[in-house]
């Protein structure tokens with residue numbers, strides 16, 4: 252009897268561990284996919300940036316906006332895997348045309364960059380390219 256209980260608890264622990272491990276591996280998207288539709292919309296994407304402090308990492312002089320130098324350096328340092336030539340330029344991201352990328356433009360720029368199929372959602376494969384940073 253004791254043996255059965257021990258076996259059962261062992262199995263239970265194993266199952267919990269396995270599902271926890273799975274969840275962790277899939278955290279990349281599910282952690283941010285609040286409405287659980289298996290894709291990340293612009294609103295959900297916002298929290299990715301908040302969690303990671305990406306914008307402040309790029310904003311090296313801390314004035315809460317990115318000039319072109321900071322923007323280019325950011326890509327070189329943090330997104331070296333990206334082919335710079337394929338990216339939209341600084342001017343494309345600066346939709347308000349004030350020569351700075353504010354946090355909103357930054358997020359939008361990244362979202363558009365990752366949303367390879369332009370459907371306004373980041374699917375797991377698209378999102379994974381961000382996680383690879």
Ligand SMILES: [Ca+2]
Nearest residue numbers: 284288290291
């Ligand atoms: Ca979602």
Ligand SMILES: [Ca+2]
Nearest residue numbers: 310314316317
């Ligand atoms: Ca700055």
Ligand SMILES: [Ca+2]
Nearest residue numbers: 347349351353
């Ligand atoms: Ca701007």
Ligand SMILES: [Ca+2]
Nearest residue numbers: 366370372373
């Ligand atoms: Ca997409």
